[in-house]
Amino acid sequence: MEEVLLVKFGEVALKGQNRYIFENRLIAAIENNIKDIAGYFISREIGRYIVRAETGPFDYDLIVPKVASVLGLVSCCPCIRDFDKDIENINNLCLFHMQNKYPNKQGTFKIKATRSHKTYPLNSQELAAAVGKHILDNTEGLTVSLTNPDITLIVELRNYVYIYSEEIKGFGGLPVGSCGRAMALLSSGIDSPVACFLTAKRGCLVEAVYFDSPPYTSERALIKVKDICATLSAYTAIARLYVVNFTDIQLKIKEKTPQDKFTIMLKRSMMRVAERLAVKNNCDALITGDSIGQVASQTLKSLAAIDAAVTMPVIRPLSGLDKQEITQLAQKIKTYDISIRPFEDCCTIFIPKHPDTKPKISAIENFERRIQGLMELTDAAAENVTVYEY
Ligand code: ATP
């Protein structure tokens, strides 16, 4: 008998001929997340991955959080496994699991059995019934409830038999890197970290660009962004952070633009720099944390004016989410507490009192053309970046 962690994956299993690419990515991501802990490795089972300890016992408290945070996983289950699938052995292992995990438990249980080899002498119902009877006969205080049990004990027959009663949910999605690479505009706010996470969850490797405006923005805002990246990297949801000095562009725009157009112009310049960085680093899309209608620069007309500055597709994973939904996600992925620290990023300085919510693209382009040196500053900003690896 061996203590292991059984890993379930969902959508990866549906990917037909490309399945091996998705699987290899997923295994690589799990390996990456546990690489700093000596003595654990991954092996394959029919339809499952198994994390094993070179020598027992298995430290679930240490390993489970590292594995459960890998994108593309449905769940993971601390379990015992054995090669001997004889019914007597299975009965004894199940009894051992129940007595060991729930000593002196008063309550109800149910057995759920599955078989990947249909040649096994008992079918799933017979197997579940046999195990259930063995547990009933050898414990006190436990009774069967098929509808609403306190404990569901699962017996999976694969190359080995797996026995478990606890399932820790993962995030689902696709393994990072299986669907290309995208460049996210990452601020120190609540929204864009969630947008990065959701994009990574759909299999994109995310690189991020942060626009810094010293001395108008505090060093602490940059620290927030770095802390957010470190948090996102636990899900392998971020690969790299590019920090762009945006002060000159911001001052130039402020000086030469009517106040109500300031934010749109600023965002267009951000997009241009981000697109240049994206092209240079093989990214195929830009990601932002905009949510439709949240603020003046997020009306459909404003978003259209912003997107017209670039040709690359701009993906907004939060388009349809309310602030409350975004906040809940931010809490779940643990970026929220970092984002609400008080130091603001560049979008909150020089904010106009009455921003234009229906900007005309042609008018914006005219203003931009009149700002001498703006494109040169944009090129320079994209050339002069500080890179952090995660
Ligand atoms: P967030 O919470 O992500 O900051 P927000 O609701 O505050 O978003 P805005 O400040 O208008 O909205 O920003 C909209 C989007 O523009 C952000 O989600 C982000 O993608 C991008 N963005 C804004 N400021 C920056 C910045 N300083 N660096 C990089 N991207 C930025």
Ligand code: MG
């Ligand atoms: Mg913001």
